[in-house]
Amino acid sequence: MSNGFHARKRKPANRDLPPNLYVRNNGYYCYRDPRTGKEYGVGSVKRMAINEAVAMNMQIFDQRHSLVDRINEVNTLSVTEWIARFKEKLHQRGLRPTTIQDYQLRLAAVARAFADKTLNTLTTKEIA
Structure with a gap:
């Protein structure tokens, strides 16, 4: 049963983007840091933006340990x-x-x- 607190789905054109990477109306890609919510511009080349976002996500999520272990x-x-x-x-x-x-x-x-x-x-x- 749904509790009604789900993020909306991405548009079909943006579904291949990694988490925390967004494209603006002018085709410019921005990475949103999930820890702070601050956005960083990563350029207008999709492939490069995806590589940057994946690298940043790996760095952030590799540092986390499970709550139970902590x-x-x-x-x-x-x-x-x-x-x-x-x-x-x-x-x-x-x-x-x-x-x-x-x-x-x-x-x-x-x-x-x-x-x-x-x-x-x-x-x-x-x-x-």
Whole structure:
């Protein structure tokens, strides 16, 4: 059931824009910082404006931690611990041996790259 507090949908021409990026009547793109509401001009080239908005959104949203974790000050798993748990579940799925081997090769690469990290400190930028 709807509570009536939904933002309106974007126009069809603007649906491909990332969150917080808006186009003005003259074709100029503006990025609205969701933390402050302040708008910043990012130019009239759509591709460049989208790249800027995506980069800014990633920077803002990567810094946030879940409310539950902040309240409880939860220590999250290390990447190595998570991989060990994932491997246990992998064998319970009934996958073929070659599929399991493929997963294990990929998990070994992840372990080499991020063995000393915890899941809550790992960012999408590091993974990419």
